[in-house]
Amino acid sequence: MRVLRRTLGTLLVLGSATLSCATAQGVDAKPGDTRARPAAVRAAAAPAPYERLLPAPVSVRAAGAGYRFGAGTVIRTSGSAEEVRRVGELLAEQLRGPSGLPLPVVDGEGGDGVRLRLDEAAPGLGAEGYRLDTRADGITLTARTPAGLFHAGQTLRQLLPVGGPGTVPGGTVTDAPRFAYRGAMIDIARHHFTVEQVKRYVDQLAQYKVNTLHVHLTDDQGWRLESTAWPRLARYGGGSEVGGGPGGHWTKDEYRELVAYAGERYVDVVPEIDMPGHVNAALASYAELNCDGKARERYTGTKVGFSSLCVGKERTYDFVDDVLGEVAELTPGKYLHIGGDEAHATPAADYAAFMDRAQAVVRKYGKTVVAWHQLAAARPAPGAVLQYWGHGGTPAKEKERLAQVAKAGHPLILSPADRLYLDMKYDATTKPGLAWAGYVPVKRSYDWDPGTFLPGVPESAVLGVEAALWTETIGTRAEWEFMAFPRMLGLAELGWSPAASHDWPAYSRRLAAQAPRLDAQRVTYYRAPDVPWA
Template sequence: MRVPRRALAALLVLAAVPATASCTAAHGADDPRPAGAGPAALAPYGRILPAPVSAHAAGPGYAFGPGTVVRTGTTDDEEVRKVGELLAEQLRGPSGLPVPVVDGAEGDGIRLRIDEGTEGAGAEGYRLESGPDGVTLTARTPAGLFHAGQTLRQLLPVSGPGTVPGGTVTDAPRFAYRGAMVDVARHFFTVEQVKRYVDQLAQYKVNTLHLHLTDDQGWRLAIDSWPKLAQYGGGSEVGGGPGGYWTKDQYRDLVAYAGERYVDVVPEIDMPGHVNAAQASYAELNCDGKARERYTGIKVGFSSLCVGKERTYEFIDQVLGELAELTPGPYLHIGGDEAHSTPAADYAAFMDRAQEAVAKHGKTVIAWHQLATAHPAPGAVLQYWGHDRTAAPEKAAVAAAAKAGHPLILSPADRLYLDMKYDATTKPGLAWAGFVPVRRAYDWDPGTYLAGVPESEILGVEAPLWTETIATRPDLEYMAFPRVLGLAELGWSPPAARDWTAYSRRLAAQAPRLDSQDVNYHRAPDVPWR
């Protein structure tokens, strides 16, 4: 075994989609192209990714042009107004049009409507209707309106004015939690770099960003009660680079930015292992009272907090308390994996205390699935990062925890670890879980993945991106794209939509959009890009 594994958490939404839902867009019911035609021939409603529950082209469309406005209705809902402003901003950039935002529900244009009776929408679903007089986006919540706006963007040309084809989309997500993780501990990434990733994820309806903030190689968030964690522990990274850290204001800014795009931030402080950066910063966190040297390699499992010291629990209480105050979302992730230097009894005792600290500060625990071998607190969420070769007893322990009421986030390493190489020619990345080509990342069913775990126990899916070998934005994007789009579809679309051939065509149709956004993506050979 090697490496890190962690995950995020997310919003609990109520929009489950029946497995029998119609998904005409995914299967090309509105697609007139001949068999074997390239992705450019796909009709607009057949290109939507992730595939909606249903999509039907019908009648003339709406001419999106110089006179187009975004109408936010007649209510005083400031959040709806903000959704409209953000959508208008997203439409202005590619089109070069002014797209003003106005009050009022009536008239031509793009109309945003909250209707608590929107059938089948749940907390994140929506209905999109396009005709000659405009496009109407209807949802029960502002989050649903935001997602509807992202679908609208895909129905428009990548640049310039155009026509939104006439038709209707009815949509809602399969899973409440659809996440992606960024490891900023192994290599440091700036808040602006992570914001760019948030924008890339949100347009495909990913709703959770898991931040792996601490590890042996670096501590990336300022903590007032333990200032040396960032000031000293943040000054290193894999390979001996300068590292770095975020101030609290920078973290708040990122959380707010993500929240405006309906992406919850789940911060992770990994413990009791993966803590060398903390132990290098404060000698008192070590049982022998001696500070450790900073670490710039990629081995795992060698560090452990001192379980027998009461000062250790003062440390985690203060750190988690400050983190909880900064984070409006429901979850704190406490790691818990690869604690090879912590004896099993000590591990269980430590995780009991760590979970108590999370509850004290009003949050719900997420931990890596190794928590199943200890005592998961009531309601604790487990994130599974095992793979095909994971031993049966380990999988059984996770299934037992799920049966006992602990929701699961699935992040199988040989499916969703974005740091795994595509193939032997991939330059960045690792391969301890095997190669993960684009089809492998997509072509599996989260609802039936773990024996003994029904879909009702799956909170969602998450694609972690570990950064031992990834230090730049281009490399991060190359490893994430296009595989993270498969994650988006697995989390959002109904099971009936999961078809590799149809998906690969819709994925290929995203190429002009990715190109226009200057995304550095891998042109997988089994995707019909041209």
């Protein structure tokens, strides 16, 4: 999963725009590049507002006069739902910055402006879908849930000019996601990142309707979350990172702050405590977790597969119960990830026995197990979710085992390393990054179908998709963003948009149209040479 180891048509016609042959578009070098990139593509005509939406919506019907945002525009929330008011306040905050408008939030549905309307009986929208109707007298956002209203607001943000107020064209967007789980993973164990840095990522994800943040909290190089029962885990085990830096950890209050911040943006946090391997930080913190009773040295390298909890010790399960119980108490979401990958130092029988007991602890605390796909070789608990990170070189036997697990009713999250591992280099010149799963240019990351990707696994068994960013070579926010963007936007579309809208030429033009937004938000991103950046 990291270095050295994983040896309808749609009603909105998005593919109709043609490339302009006007001016060759040079591509700027970005932080992390080792050379300036040549002018490899020509600029495309700027797509109309509805045609630049990303992710692509289910349907758009353009009709009638548009609505002009101006000094008198207000955000109107109807009904007595406090959460709807909160969605309206957040939308107003997001729109005020670029527009400079006051955008007061008022109660009541009547009158012009932007109207947020909760309708639990609205047909065809599901838990996260929405309808956005624009007329001359205003814009009405309708959804069955506050989450749907939030997503509608993010679509509205894209329909307005990045730099200020403007007119939203008349029409109706009707939209709902293809997959329930649309995730991004950040590894804060190899290199420590602060809660504030992760909050910035949450904002970047939520505006493109990504609804899950998977946080890899522990590994050989560092234990990043405070534990009351086992305080040396963070105090000592958190004091290292790849390359010998100072490391660090989050307090429980900081973790709660992130969870609340993400929740306000309808992003669920999935914490991962990796076990029984990837545990050297724990073995260094507590001698009693080692079979020989001797604490290990802290580790700052990048090799994997050498560490293991002592499966035969009952004290190990006290540790597992305490740690998972604390994390479960801090996490309102339904999922708790227990890793389970690359446990090369744990014999197969011991691995299966350990995972039986660890899964039971997750269930004890009312959570649903998530684990990497190696759990398929053991005994997945009823309802357990498996996350696939394989690639082109993954043995067929592993994929066949996953198909069997899917048939047995276990949902799958797809994170193929040669498509959605954001720490893979774009090409040979990319710095930072790794290449054990091959190079992953922007087109390759986008151009595949999760519904047909694994042989024998039907789309109904796919819970969703997740893009993972491992940080062995990534130690700064600029490096993180450079590797994540723009590939993260492809993940957003794979998870949300209907399969019929999947089209690289159309997508690349809509991706290029996001550049002013990314620039305005000061996101460091890779200007892929096969995208017609305007």
